Each structure stands twice: as structure tokens, then as C-alpha cells.
Amino acid sequence: MYGNETMTTADDTRTRILAAAQELFAERGYSNTSLADIAAAVGLTKTAVAYHFHPKDRLAAELLAPAADDMLALLGTDFDGRAAFLDALVRFMVRHRAVIRLVMEDVNGADDAPPGSPGEAFRTFRDEIFTRLAGPEPGPESRLRGWAVLGALQWGVVQTVDLPAEQVEKVLTRAVQAI
Amino acid sequence: MYGNETMTTADDTRTRILAAAQELFAERGYSNTSLADIAAAVGLTKTAVAYHFHPKDRLAAELLAPAADDMLALLGTDFDGRAAFLDALVRFMVRHRAVIRLVMEDVNGADDAPPGSPGEAFRTFRDEIFTRLAGPEPGPESRLRGWAVLGALQWGVVQTVDLPAEQVEKVLTRAVQAI
DNA sequence: CGTAGTCCTGTACGACCGTACAGGACGGCC
DNA sequence: GGCCGTCCTGTACGGTCGTACAGGACTACG
Numbered sequence: 365m366y367g368n369e370t371m372t373t374a375d376d377t378r379t380r381i382l383a384a385a386q387e388l389f390a391e392r393g394y395s396n397t398s399l400a401d402i403a404a405a406v407g408l409t410k411t412a413v414a415y416h417f418h419p420k421d422r423l424a425a426e427l428l429a430p431a432a433d434d435m436l437a438l439l440g441t442d443f444d445g446r447a448a449f450l451d452a453l454v455r456f457m458v459r460h461r462a463v464i465r466l467v468m469e470d471v472n473g474a475d476d477a478p479p480g481s482p483g484e485a486f487r488t489f490r491d492e493i494f495t496r497l498a499g500p501e502p503g504p505e506s507r508l509r510g511w512a513v514l515g516a517l518q519w520g521v522v523q524t525v526d527l528p529a530e531q532v533e534k535v536l537t538r539a540v541q542a543i
Numbered sequence: 544m545y546g547n548e549t550m551t552t553a554d555d556t557r558t559r560i561l562a563a564a565q566e567l568f569a570e571r572g573y574s575n576t577s578l579a580d581i582a583a584a585v586g587l588t589k590t591a592v593a594y595h596f597h598p599k600d601r602l603a604a605e606l607l608a609p610a611a612d613d614m615l616a617l618l619g620t621d622f623d624g625r626a627a628f629l630d631a632l633v634r635f636m637v638r639h640r641a642v643i644r645l646v647m648e649d650v651n652g653a654d655d656a657p658p659g660s661p662g663e664a665f666r667t668f669r670d671e672i673f674t675r676l677a678g679p680e681p682g683p684e685s686r687l688r689g690w691a692v693l694g695a696l697q698w699g700v701v702q703t704v705d706l707p708a709e710q711v712e713k714v715l716t717r718a719v720q721a722i
Numbered sequence: 723c724g725t726a727g728t729c730c731t732g733t734a735c736g737a738c739c740g741t742a743c744a745g746g747a748c749g750g751c752c
Numbered sequence: 753g754g755c756c757g758t759c760c761t762g763t764a765c766g767g768t769c770g771t772a773c774a775g776g777a778c779t780a781c782g
Contacts, residue, residue, distance in 0.1 A: 377760095400739085415760070419741085504706050508699050512719075515694035515695045516695035519690045524686055524690065542718075577769065578771095579768085589769095590732080591731075598770080724781105725781085727779085727781100729776105729777085729779105732775085733774085734773085737771105740765105742764085746762100751754105752756100
């Protein structure tokens with residue numbers, strides 16, 4: 365080992381990589397963040413990062429794993445009334461605000477969704493959430509309001525990661541239910 | 544020329560390239576759209592696209608030119624009351640909804656803003672708009688509401704390009720003023 | 723007819739991306 | 753000591769990006 369000082373070894377580097385990647389993904393997006401960027405933020409080479417997380421997807425997948433569980437729970441349960449669903453949605457968004465950008469946007473190139481790909485589940489998630497918000501075959505006004513809610517939540521949650529979760533939750537819940 | 548049929552020549556290709564680029568930028572983002580993608584959409588080679596718009600930036604710049612004028616007007620004028628400013632902001636967003644994603648997001652890599660670059664003006668624009676919305680040195684609640692408004696506008700406007708502008712304007716104005 | 727200018731293709735380049743692979747430094751275990 | 757597995761570096765490959773450049777097809781103009 366390097367010395368008797370507090371050592372930086374083991375899979376602690378994994379978590380450091382994950383933390384750096386989370387931050388960079390949040391501010392630049394997935395496809396605009398290279399392995400070299402992440403490596404530089406942690407003080408390693410890009411091959412070292414690739415060693416721990418083999419395809420680049422795995423980084424996103426690992427970051428998204430906890431959110432994925434809550435996603436299924438959110439889509440699986442029946443809420444009585446729109447307000448209840450909105451509450452649960454806000455809670456979900458706030459809880460995973462550090463990776464919400466990955467959920468809502470790119471993961472893969474944001475276009476075609478090769479079926480069975482990791483990012484495919486997330487785009488269908490976004491659409492599913494939208495359907496829950498606006499209903500199936502929504503009219504123009506419902507569509508507008510639905511997207512407005514999603515946009516307000518995403519931006520509100522992403523740009524205020526430094527604020528306490530309860531406060532964000534409270535304010536956004538009220539804002540979103542007013543839409 | 545090719546024949547006596549309606550000819551596709553001249554700088555009409557320029558506008559076709561612009562149209563295709565606008566659409567692709569809107570749905571995939573600037574940095575995730577290559578010259579080859581645009582070229583394929585118009586039925587040309589990427590070098591042909593590069594011939595008309597020399598650095599790639601120029602494509603974005605040309606698309607953003609009309610919005611840039613309104614940006615300056617929006618920031619330059621003093622509105623009495625938040626409602627009046629919100630009205631003007633919604634009008635701006637709806638009018639340029641086809642390129643709002645470029646205004647709000649990437650144009651360049653979305654990170655550092657090399658001073659004097661084309662995209663720099665747009666990030667400072669977003670921040671300036673936010674300051675107008677939330678005030679200077681805003682408290683947590685104002686920050687949250689400000690970003691929620693911007694998010695609602697962006698998503699609402701981008702995802703409903705097929706709807707008539709007046710309807711979008713009306714619904715979003717009400718939604719945003721409720722936040 | 724010749725010449726210039728416009729529009730486009732083909733090819734090639736350097737930079738960067740994610741990935742693969744060989745090898746080195748190191749600790750743990752026999 | 754010898755050996756193996758883990759963690760990391762260095763190098764290299766194929767692919768894609770934006771860009772530069774030479775040349776061809778064509779029209780317009782003298």
C-alpha cells in the first residue's frame with residue numbers, strides 16, 4: 365500500500381468515480397461527458413474508469429439503479445386522484461434529483477431506442493409518466509399542462525440540489541398542483 | 544439545370560438545410576446532431592452542408608438570429624409588474640419555440656463558455672431571465688419557483704410545436720402565473 | 723468559345739470518443 | 753520465496769466528428 369495514512373484503495377475509488385460521474389452527468393448530460401472527463405475529476409486515467417465500469421452504460425445503470433426501483437413502484441401503484449399521484453411524482457423527483465437528468469434525457473443518444481437497450485426503459489418511463497399526467501389521447505390543453513408539470517419538476521429539482529429536500533418537495537408540490 | 548420541372552437549386556437548399564437542422568436540433572440537441580445527420584435528412588453529403596454553413600456554429604447562429612433580436616428586446620425593456628414580464632416571456636418562448644432548446648441548452652458544450660463565443664450570450668441570457676424572474680440574490684422559494692417557471696415554459700413549448708401558437712400562449716400564461 | 727463563378731462530391735486530415743489488451747506494481751496466501 | 757488476484761497505466765485500434773482541399777458539373781457572362 366501507499367502508506368499508513370488513510371488509504372484510498374479498494375472499491376472506494378468506485379464510489380468516487382460514481383460521485384464524479386453523477387455530478388458531471390448532471391451538469392453536462394450523459395453523452396457530453398467523456399470517460400476522460402470523469403477520470404480527470406477523480407485523478408485517474410480513462411482506462412482506469414473503464415476498468416471499473418465496463419461499458420460506459422454501466423455507469424449510468426449503476427447510478428440509476430435505485431431510481432429504477434422507485435420508477436416501477438411509481439408506475440405500478442394506483443393512486444386515487446391526480447393530487448395523490450402528483451405528490452408521489454414530486455417525491456420521486458426530489459429523492460432522485462441527482463440523476464433526474466439521466467432519467468428524463470439522454471442515457472443513449474436520445475433518439476431511436478434500440479429495443480432492449482438500457483435507456484429504452486427510461487424514455488418509455490417518461491412517456492408513461494406523461495400519460496398518467498395528461499391521460500390517454502389527451503387534448504391540447506392537457507398535453508400542455510402535462511409537459512409544463514414535467515418541465516417545472518425537472519428544472520426545479522435539478523437546479524436546486526443544494527436546498528433541503530423537504531423544502532423543494534413542499535414548494536414544488538404546491539407549484540405543480542397550481543398548473 | 545436538371546430540367547424544366549420545379550428546380551431545387553440555388554439557396555433554396557440553404558433553407559432546406561436550415562429546416563432539417565432546426566428539426567434535428569430540436570429533437571436531439573445541437574451537439575448530438577452531426578453534419579452527416581443533417582446532410583442525410585436533406586439528401587446531400589456532409590461536405591455540402593459544410594459548404595453552405597461554414598463552421599457548424601453558423602447553422603445555430605443563423606437559426607438563432609431572429610430570436611437574438613427578441614432576446615435583447617426582452618431584456619432591454621422594463622415591465623411594470625411580474626405579470627407583464629411573464630406575458631412577454633411566454634410570448635417570446637412561444638414565438639421561437641422551434642429553437643428554444645438551442646437558446647436554453649447547449650449550442651456549445653454547455654460548460655465553460657469561452658468568452659466571446661456565440662453560445663456565451665445565450666447562457667447569460669438564461670441566467671438573466673432567471674434573475675428577472677426570481678430577483679437578485681433570491682431566497683430558496685423564489686429560486687425554486689423561478690426554475691419551475693422556466694422548466695414549464697421550455698418543456699411546454701418544445702413538446703407542443705404542432706399546436707397553434709395562440710393556444711399554447713394562453714394555456715402556458717395561465718399555468719406559469721399560477722406558479 | 724473561353725472563362726469565371728456557384729454548387730456539390732470525394733478524399734483526407736487531426737482530434738476525440740469508447741474499448742481492448744498487455745504489462746507493471748502491489749498485497750494476501752500458500 | 754513463489755503465485756495469484758486486484759488495481760491501474762500505456763498503447764493501440766476502429767469509428768465518428770468537424771474541417772480542409774482538389775476537382776468536376778453546370779450556368780452565366782464576356
